[in-house]
Amino acid sequence: MAAQIPRIDFTTFVLSISSAAFYSMTGEQEVPVDLAVARQNIDLLELLQEKTRGNLSGDEHVLLEKLLFEVRLKFVEVQKGS
Numbered sequence: 001m002a003a004q005i006p007r008i009d010f011t012t013f014v015l016s017i018s019s020a021a022f023y024s025m026t027g028e029q030e031v032p033v034d035l036a037v038a039r040q041n042i043d044l045l046e047l048l049q050e051k052t053r054g055n056l057s058g059d060e061h062v063l064l065e066k067l068l069f070e071v072r073l074k075f076v077e078v079q080k081g082s
Helices: 010-027 036-053 059-081
Strands: none
Touching: 010 036, 010 059, 036 059
């Protein structure tokens, strides 16, 4: 019997997108830095922020704000180093 995959929630979804953004900026595991992919994932997080404004729990709002801050900061750092 196959294991059941839990339903995805907002937090898991946002963490997944931010992880993809960070991963595309690390250049680890023979994967080159790809700022275009990072920018696309940041744009996606910004879109979620815009479209969910006023509809998130306090914890979800704080998580999204913090993740956007961190991923934008990393983007600028990597961009300056390129």
